[in-house]
Amino acid sequence: MDLKAALASDNIELPENFFFNIQKYKEHLFKWNKIHNLTGAKDVNTVDEFIYDAVFPVSFLPKVNSLMDIGTGAGFPGMILAFALPDTHVTLVEPLTKRASFLQFIKADLGLSNVTVVKKRVEQMEPKIFDLVTSRAVTDTKMLLKLSENFRDKHSKLLFYKGEKVFDEVQEIQNHKIIETKNRHYLLLGEDI
Numbered sequence: 001m002d003l004k005a006a007l008a009s010d011n012i013e014l015p016e017n018f019f020f021n022i023q024k025y026k027e028h029l030f031k032w033n034k035i036h037n038l039t040g041a042k043d044v045n046t047v048d049e050f051i052y053d054a055v056f057p058v059s060f061l062p063k064v065n066s067l068m069d070i071g072t073g074a075g076f077p078g079m080i081l082a083f084a085l086p087d088t089h090v091t092l093v094e095p096l097t098k099r100a101s102f103l104q105f106i107k108a109d110l111g112l113s114n115v116t117v118v119k120k121r122v123e124q125m126e127p128k129i130f131d132l133v134t135s136r137a138v139t140d141t142k143m144l145l146k147l148s149e150n151f152r153d154k155h156s157k158l159l160f161y162k163g164e165k166v167f168d169e170v171q172e173i174q175n176h177k178i179i180e181t182k183n184r185h186y187l188l189l190g191e192d193i
């Protein structure tokens with residue numbers, strides 16, 4: 001896919017250094033991924049699709065000052081959102097040493113002052129309220145609501161990257177919106193949704 005063209009055609013506003021950071025990120029990801037199993041995305045096209053998928057919500061998200069991503073893995077979606085939202089402080093929670101080390105390396109190499117990497121399971125973190133909690137490919141909605149309990153209040157929003165199963169998962173959930181693209185169902189939750 002042509003990532004730049006796709007993002008431009010969606011009118012997604014991005015900072016000037018976004019594509020520079022993306023380029024560096026991809027170079028490091030391919031190097032690290034040869035040695036460590038960081039992500040299943042092994043080729044440029046798949047990584048570009050992952051990046052597009054991660055950043056698309058910028059087109060509908062409200063402005064947030066703080067964001068926590070549960071289970072960031074190699075960077076999706078939290079690290080990509082940190083490139084896109086330089087004024088948002090982004091906390092990346094990832095317990096696996098290799099993946100957390102990679103995220104820490106990217107933070108240092110690109111001088112990302114808006115990123116904190118926490119090498120823990122989210123259950124081991126001290127409670128703290130975030131404006132937005134995100135997660136992709138970690139667990140189901142019910143469990144994500146439980147895991148995020150200590151990290152949100154009534155003003156917080158939750159954004160979970162889901163597939164079609166989302167419709168079964170939200171049957172009993174009141175305030176939610178599902179934003180669909182070709183390959184994704186974004187689940188947005190919050191009291192005033």
Ligand SMILES: C[S@@+](CC[C@H](N)C(=O)[O-])C[C@H]1O[C@@H](n2cnc3c(N)ncnc32)[C@H](O)[C@@H]1O
Binds near residue numbers: 071074077099138
């Ligand atoms: C399938 S990977 C998905 C990674 C990334 N979000 C993505 O979409 O490419 C799930 C990740 O969640 C992390 N994880 C699993 N349980 C977790 C927990 N309780 N707290 C934080 N991270 C967790 C794992 O270490 C793993 O890196």
